[in-house]
Amino acid sequence: MTIAQSTEFPRPEPVGHGPGAVGTPDEFAELLPQTRRALLHRLAVGQAEGRAPSMTGAVVRDGRAVWTGGRGAVAGEVPHGDVQYRIGSLTKTFVAVLVLRLRDEGLLRLEDPVGRYLEGTPVPDATIAQLLSHSAGLAAEPRGPWWERTAGELRPEPADLFDERPQRLSAGRHHYSNVGYALLGALVERLRDGAPWGEVLRREVLEPLGMDRTTLRPEKPYASGWAVHPWADALLPEPAEDTGLMGPAGQLWSTLQDLCRWAAFLLRGDARVLGAASMAEMRAPAVPPESGTWDAGYGLGVQHLRREGRLLVGHQGSMPGFLAALWADAEEDVAGVVLTNCTSGPAAGALAADLTGIVLAHEPRIPEPWRPLPGPLDPELLALTGPWYWGANPHALRLRAERGLELTPLSGAGRSSRFRAEEDGTWTGLDGYYAGETLRVRRDREGAVSHLDLGTFVFTRGPYEPSAPVPGGVDPEGWRV
Template sequence: MTTPQEELLPATRRALLHRIAVAQSEGRTPSLVAAVVRDGRAVWHGARSSVDGHGPDENVQYRIGSITKTFTAVLVLRLRDEGVLDLGDALEKHLPGTGAGEATIAELLAHSGGLAAESPAPWWERTPGSLRPELADVLGKQPLVHPVGRRHHYSNPGYTLLGALVEKLRGAPWEDVLRREVLEPLGLDRTTAQPQAPHAGGWAVHPWADVLLPEPAEDLGRMAPAGQLWSTTGDLARFAVFLTRGDDRVLSARSVREMRAPAAPAEAADVVDGAAYGLGLQIQYRDGRLLVGHSGSLPGFLANLTISVEDDVAAVVLTNCTSGPLTAGVGADLVRIVAEAEPRIPEPWRPLPEADAAVLELAGQWYWGTHAFALRLTPDGGVSLEPLSGFGRRSRFRANDDGTWTGLEGYYAGELLRAVRRPDGAVSHLDLGSFVFTRQPYEEGASVPGGVDPEGWRGIG
C-alpha cells in the first residue's frame, strides 16, 4: 500500500500534521506515528519524534496491545463461517474443563462472558508468560465475577480462552494460525508476535519530569491472543481496509459487518458515552459519527485503530509511551479532519441494470394501520422499508432465493418480509413478521388482523 501525499489537499495534510504534533508534544511521548486511509488505501503518513531526523516511517513496528484481540476475533469468525462452530455454542462444547465453559463463544467475543478483567497476580503485562503456563493459571480459582451474559465487562482472560479455542480446533499454535490465515493473505508482513527491526522501544515518561524509564517487553505466553502483537501503521492501514470491506480470502464483507455490530449489553456509562462493543471491535459515537476499531496498550506503548465506514476513512495512531496521548481521541480527530475537510464524493447515480417486474410492482407507498411507509428497491437487489414521516421503524432487507426478504437492521433485523398474493396473482398485502402492510390504510377486503369495520371511514355527526 502506497502513501501518495498529494492525494490530500495541502490544508488537510497540515491539519493532520498539526494534530499529531500537538499530541506528541502535549502527551510527552518519545515518538508518535499515524496514517490515514481513504477509499481503500493509505493517503497520508505522519510522524513526530523527540530525536531530530529520526521520525519513524510506516514500516517501524510498535506494540499494538489489545488491537490483537480483533485479529483473534477474525480467526474465530473464520471457524464459524466454515461451520466448525456456532457463536451460540458454549465454550465447554469445544474446550472443556476451563471452569468458564458456560459462556458462549459470542459472549467471550463481546466481553459479556462474566470473566474477570485480568488474570491473577502478578500483573500479566509486565511479567513473563512462563509464569502462567496453563489456562488455569490465567483464569484463577474463580474465573467468573459476573453472571454470564448479563453485562459487558472487558476481559483479557476471555480472549486467552478464544486463542486456546483456535489452537484446539486448528491443531496448531495461535501465532501460526494467525500468520497462515490472516497475516499472509492480507499482506501484513510487518505484523508479528515478536518484535522485528526496525521497531520502537517502549518507555515510561516520568509524570513530573521530562525523563524516561525503559519498559520491559515481555512474551505474554498464554495471554498472547489478548495483546501480544507488534505492527506498523502501514500494516494496520491495510487491516483497516479489510475491516471496512472484507476480503473473501479471510472473511466476507458480511462477516466483518457482523463484527462491527453491537453484540454486548451496554452499561449505563456506556450509553452516556455512546460506546458499545461488537465481536472483537469497539464501537462509539463521536461528534455525530459512528466509529469502529480498537485501542491497545501495553507498558511502553499505546495504539489505536479508528474507522468511519460511512466516510470510508480510517486512522492509525501508534506511540511508544506507557501513558501519554489519548490515542483514541487522536484517531477520531484524524478521521474527522479528513471527513469534514474533504467529504466523500458519492458515486454517480445509475439506473439498475434490470428490475424484476414482480418486485417493481411492490415499490411505493404502504400502510401499517394508519402509518405510511415507502418500499424502495435498492441497488444491491434488496428492498428498503421506511416511514414517510421520518419517524418509526425502518430497515433494509436482503433478497432470499424464494422471493422473500430478510431484515438487516433495527427492529426488523432477521425478520421475514413477504408479498402475499391472491389466487389471481395480484398482491394482497405485505407480511412482515406478522405485521400486515396494505396499499391503503385499513384497506377494505384486505387481510387486516381483527378485520375492518364494514361501514368504512366516517366523520363524527
C-alpha cells in the same frame, strides 16, 4: 535520546485488497495542503503534549492511505510506516475476525456455549457472542501477577488463567475481559486442528491482506517501549514479554502501513477473509455500554465511540511501553490510526478520532456518482417496490443491489432496515429493529402478492386494507369522518 524532526511520509499507495477495496480516483487521492498541515499539526501537538518518544499517524479514505506522518525518533530517525509498534488490544479485532470466519464456515454458532468446544473451561456456559462482546461477566484479568509485564510461562494451562471466581458479574452486562479473548484464541486453535492461533491468523488473514509486517514477536525495524517519568523528562525501558495463552488479548506487533490495510478491511471487508456483510455484523452494537450512555460501546470485537455526532468503530490498545488506536467512520469511509511507544501520556484514541474529524471538516467526502442497478432487472422485484402500510403508518420499499431491499418510514417516525436476499426467496434484516428478522412476500390463492410478513408484522398496499389478513381484522364499515 535524539528526537528527530516530524515529517510527512511520501505519497501513500493504495492499501485496499480484493473486491470492494478500490482506491480513489487520482484527482481525489491527494489531500489539500491545508488539510495535510492540520493533520501534521495535530500529530505534533499529540506527541509533544503527550511526551511520547515517537508517534506515527495515518488517515485512510476510500480504501487508500491518503496521509501518513511521523514525529519524534526511533533509533535516531523519524519513524516511518514500516516501523513496528506493539498494538495491544487491537489484537482483539484480529481474533474476532478469525471467530467469525469459523461461524461463516458453519463450524460454530455465535450463540453456542464455549464449553461445547473447550472441555474443562471453568465458564462452559459463556456463549461465543458474549466472549466477543465482553458480556459474559468474566474477570477482567487473569490470575497471577500483571500479565502484560510477565512471561506467559507463568500460566502454561488454560486453567491457570482463572482464580476461584472466574465469573465476576451475571452474563449480559458489558464488562471488559482480557481473559475472555484468551478463551477465543483457544477456541480458534481447537477448531483449526490444534494449529496455534497466530499461525492461523497469518495464513487466513494476514497473508491474503498483504500484512506481512504484523507478527507475534517484534521484527526489525521496531520501536522500543518506554515509560516516561511523570515529573521529569526521563525514560525507563519497559519489558516486551511473550504473553503466551493471553496473546489473543494483546500480543500483536504491527506497522502503520499494515494497520492502514486493516482499517480498509474493517470498513469494506474482503471476500478472501471476511465478507462485507459479516464485517457489518461485527461493527454493529452488541451490548449496552458499561457507562449507560451511547458515547461508547462494543460490537463483536470492536469498540464504539460517538464523537461530534459521528459513530466511530475500531479499537484502542495498550501494552507496557506502547499505545495504539484505530477509529473508523463507516458512513464516511474514513479512518485514523495512531501508534506511539510510551506506556501513558498521549491520548492516542482521541488523536486517531481527531485525524478523521480533521479530514471530514476540511474536505467533506464527495459521494459516489449515482448509477443504475446492474441488469437484468427482475420485474417481479420491481413490482414489490413503492408504498406499503403497517397499519396506517406509510413505508417505502426500495430495490437495492444484489436483489436487496430497503424499508424506510415515510411519516418521519418508524423503523427502517436493509434486507439481504436469501436463496429461499426470503430476505433477512441487516440492521435496525429488524436485524436478523425474516421478510416474506405472501401471495393469495391466485399467486398475486397479498402482503408482506415481517417478523409477524403485516404490511399492506393500503392503510388497514380490508382484503388483507390484518391481525385482529379491519372494521367492516371502514374509514369514517
